[in-house]
Amino acid sequence: MKVAIRKIDRYHLEELELAVAEFLQPQNPAGKKEFNRLKRFFIKPNLLGAYGPEAAVTTHPLVLEAVIRYLLQNNKEVWIGDSPGGTVNVEQVWQKCGLKDLAERYPIKLINLSTHKFREISYRGYKIRLSEVIWDCEAVINIAKFKTHSLMAFTGAVKNLYGLVPGMIKSDYHRKYPGMREFAKMITAIYSIVKPCIYYNMIDGILGMDGAGPSAGNVRNFSLFMGSRSASALDYQASKLMGFKIQEVPYLFDALHSDGVLPSRVDIPHSFKHFILPEVDIKTVKISKDVMRFVPGIASYAIGKLFFFHPVVSDRCHKCGICVQSCPVNAIVYNSEGLPVVNPNKCIKCMCCHEMCPFQAIDIYKSPVARMIMR
């Protein structure tokens, strides 16, 4: 399975258009026939919240513009949208993320997946609600952002598909699948359902994020733009470039398996064969998961007494209330001063509050043992 990687230092439309054309260009007559047959494309960016492009939380609008231009030049109809996390105002998201501007300049349709109709799919014991948009369109182009993730360690193309779950139903699934591994299996199930609709996957890693991603980490200029027909192969290679081992990203094994892709058969440009990005902070999101992986069930109660961590609201809080509304188990309540407070006994560590806080005001409290291990 081929993964294309381009080194691009900054967001420059012409350079991005060249890369997009290379990624999406049909490689043979059969591919050309397939591409010609497809009329309506849905672009699925990462629009986690109302962040400007410089925050490196969401897919950069120039990357989206390059893809939009390619599709329009090839006489395709273009729909684009997402269902941002929590209770975030979608209009504000479109404004801040550059979608409004794109819709004013190009004949594209913005779709709010939080309110668009959805379908419930039964798949291997799961009942998953997914936006109907992937069936309204004939093909999906999935364009993720290159970031660490406080729950899944890494977020790329596979995790980006979680935005196809409409609105607050995402919170229900966090409640239903609270553990990291349960949640990862559910993400893989979503990938298996959506996969036949995907035409191509890309990861915008020109600016990306390490440390406490996916929204409160460090903005990094990784200078990478990547693409593949397989989201699992793309995530395998992208997470490896950050320094992750395959077992450190909990959905990767299953996602690769569902694609029938062997990691050793992922084909990348020769110059990236032994390349790992320097000084990427992955330990902030990685080590707790490593530790818990080796804890046998019987010992987890005892270990849990010493090794624990949970989100805590800092004095940077602006009292916007987004974390309170986003918590799937109502573990955050207001104190007498109107400041949200996390109840660690109720918290299921889904990290939605940490992910959704627009002011990066939620820190992670670690017990002394956790601090020692996660240093």
Ligand code: SF4
């Ligand atoms: S912690 Fe963040 S999300 Fe929660 S109320 Fe404060 S600023 Fe808003």
Ligand code: SF4
């Ligand atoms: S407090 Fe935060 S991490 Fe805990 S369950 Fe609520 S949203 Fe998830």
